[in-house]
Amino acid sequence: MVMLPPDNHVHSQFSWDTRSNGSMDLTCAKAVELGLPAIAFTEHVDFTAWGEGDVPPSADTSIVFRDRVRPFDVEGYQASVAECRDKYPDLRILTGIETGEPHLFAGSVAAVLASGTFDRVLGSLHSIVHEGRVLSPERVFTLRLMPPEDLMRRYFESMLDLIKGSDVFQVLAHCDFPRRYWPERAAPYDEAMFEEEYRVVFRALATSGRALEINTRSPLWSVDLMRWWYEEGGEAVSFGSDAHVPYRVGAQFDLAADVVEAAGFRPGRDRFDFWRR
Structure with missing residues (x-):
């Protein structure tokens, strides 16, 4: 039996979209129950306005439909982490x-990074720029602003911009995020339809030396897809449940481990490491 890997993508009450459902304490308790060696609380850092040093695509690009987004309470978060480290020493x-x-x-x-110490930084693309607006893929699907296949290709292009345009993150999270919201009216999502787009993204990420996340909240990837990462030179895989409630921490990690192992990756240097080729 393979020991479960660390869960490197978890949210608590300090992420704006968990509402009252998140609990750092209960999530740690669940991780201990499952026997996870480690857990990373990677709280959402999103913004509702352009700030100093930001790089909007144009001067009039607007950020819309982010009414629920709230600033990250770094001080409160770090205090909660310290309490949980004392309570769960193992x-x-x-x-x-x-x-x-x-x-x-x-x-x-x-x-935000300058305001504290962070062990794990994930890079995510939750939005695309469409007609001068920063929009979530879910909103694009709901408003039927473009065919789903066109949105995916636009998303992969933007993902490439993210990889090349930022070096602050160690792990690329859910690199096909819109798939999570794939509309029922469309033909079923087909990984093979976007193989070249996946490979281009993987090639750029591998060249940068960073890890790819297998996200178990999104539809679980096939062995073929994970093998594309291997074939494009990917060195490391990070496992992330993307849990926003305690009971989902480590969800489907047994299946994800089978997928990753079948693609050619193995547990890393120690139980806290990424899986590696």
Whole structure:
């Protein structure tokens, strides 16, 4: 039996989209119950306005439909981490953030990173720029602003911009994020349809020396897809449940480990490491 890997992508009450459902304490308790060696609380860092040092695509690009987004309470977060480290001494608890569009919000992200110490930084693309607006893929699908296949290709292009335009993150999270919201009216999502787009993204990420996340909240990837990462030179895989509630920490990690192992990756140098080729 393979020991479960660390969960490097977890949210607590300090992420703006967990509402009252997040609990750092209960999430740690669940991780201990499952036997996870480590957990990283990678809280959302998103923004509702352009700040100093940011790089908007144009001077009039607007950020819309982000009414629920709130600033990250770094001080409260770090205090909670310290309490949990005292309460759960056998669980390695890492600090972290999930940076949304760090290539666009470079200055704003830098300010957050300067405000504390973070062990794990994820790079994420939760939005694309469409007709001068920063929009989530879910909103694009809902408003039917473009065919789903066109959105995916636009998303992969933007993902490439993110990889090349930001060096603040160690792990690329859910690199096909719109797939999570794939509309029922469309033909079923087909990884093979976007093989070349995946490979281009993987090649750029591998060249940068960073890790790719297998996200178990999104539809679980196939062995073929993970093998594309291996074939394009990918060195490391990070496992992330993207849990926003305690009971989902480590979800589907047994299946994800089978997928990653079948693609050619193995547990790393120690139980806290990424899996490696």
